[in-house]
């Protein structure tokens with residue numbers, strides 16, 4: 001091996017070492033900055049929106065940097081027992097690029113398609129954790145009516161790309177204080193009926209029915225799954241209530257029914273029969289119970 005080759009290899013290996021270490025360091029910094037930014041947001045709704053829009057992006061950067069670190073590290077392999085720059089050098093370089101691509105690609109697939117399920121639980125916890133009235137410190141309660149209704153901001157109705165919003169209305173039952181949170185419906189991912197991932201998002205929305213005075217009444221949301229491309233369309237009633245109207249509204253019942261994902265019910269008869277039922281909402285379960293007659297089922 002001649003002198004200049006030796007010098008080059010020495011430089012090469014030390015740069016690979018520095019590169020690998022600095023990429024790992026950078027990845028850790030990216031992760032910590034993200035976590036710090038999240039922890040600096042106190043408001044649960046703001047935290048929800050920030051995580052919803054940023055977590056996947058930041059985590060991707062973390063894994064891209066880890067991929068780059070791996071590529072540098074691969075080029076350190078076998079540095080003690082070789083002869084100069086040969087074909088193996090090129091092969092190793094090629095393998096290192098493949099390794100980085102693989103890590104980046106697999107991580108972004110996982111983050112795009114699998115991770116939203118995990119994210120969804122995190123986001124739901126932020127959205128439905130009982131709010132605290134800043135004035136009194138007491139817990140507020142989420143109004144549950146009009147769950148199927150969506151809202152349109154006045155300014156939005158004129159826009160071409162119409163996107164409706166969901167209101168979450170929190171009420172302090174003792175003082176009557178109200179906190180209203182607006183969620184952009186099209187930014188929230190739903191579970192796809194076909195593949196089961198939380199990758200179903202609104203693509204576009206259109207007004208399909210109007211009232212006599214021309215104000216919009218029914219809205220059709222077109223969803224598409226980012227993973228399996230399955231589509232679905234759901235119609236919603238457009239609420240005529242503005243955010244302010246909720247301030248005079250009293251909660252209809254106790255509890256926090258919006259938190260419920262599934263209700264399982266076992267009904268045992270005195271003859272030893274048993275029937276199991278599942279419901280997706282408190283309303284459904286209540287309706288079922290009010291009409292329930294065991295004899296008709298057996």
Ligand SMILES: [Zn+2]
Pocket residue numbers: 192193194195196197199225226227228229230
């Ligand atoms: Zn799907």
